Amino acid sequence: MDGQGSGRPDDSQSGVHPDPAGPDGGVYEWYTRGLELLKGGSAAAAVQLLARAADAEPASRSIREALARAQFGARRFREAAENFRYIVEIDPAEDYALFGLGLSLSRLGDFRGAVEPLALAAAMRPENRDYAKALRHVRATLDARR
Missing domain, CATH: 1.25.40.10 (Tetratricopeptide repeat domain)
Incomplete structure (x- = not known):
């Protein structure tokens, strides 16, 4: 599946601070790194970052689309x-x-x-x-x- 999204979340970080137990950066960094992993063929790894971004910004359609694309690529079709x-x-x-x-x-x-x-x-x-x-x-x- 090829992405059709804008390449940027449609909402801002709005003050979300990164979880010290999680990956470095904030929502935007998780999103962009997830897209890079997806584009590079690492769908399962992309799911991890994009799921974290979606948890932080659940209303973001562009993050949800990227997550869905990664889930599809990782053969997680129900999700x-x-x-x-x-x-x-x-x-x-x-x-x-x-x-x-x-x-x-x-x-x-x-x-x-x-x-x-x-x-x-x-x-x-x-x-x-x-x-x-x-x-x-x-x-x-x-x-x-x-």
């Missing part, structure tokens, strides 16, 4: 689906979160549940081949199982 669903509930027009939710559900074997978010994402961004391909795959799997 990824929960975080993508959180974003979609706040902003139903967030096509990338719909795509991530649909992919996560399909990896969990919930192909019926995956159809709607993937169809919505594909309808919102018809030029996105990844969205259309994922939707075709889920529909073909459902057809083959009938």
Whole structure:
């Protein structure tokens, strides 16, 4: 999965001080380091930092998206689906979160549940081949199982 986020949390640290038992820095440093780890192929390590950032700033959609991407990459599909669903509930027009939710559900074997978010994402961004391909795959799997 490729990131579509802005690359910066949508809320500030707002006075959060780092936990001495945790990683160095604050929320923004955890977030940026988590993104670097994710980009470098270390999804499981990214989950650790991004989960810490999400705990400190639970309303940040960009942190949640990065965490969901890392969870997906670490094959933690149920957790990824929960975080993508959180974003979609706040902003139903967030096509990338719909795509991530649909992919996560399909990896969990919930192909019926995956159809709607993937169809919505594909309808919102018809030029996105990844969205259309994922939707075709889920529909073909459902057809083959009938």
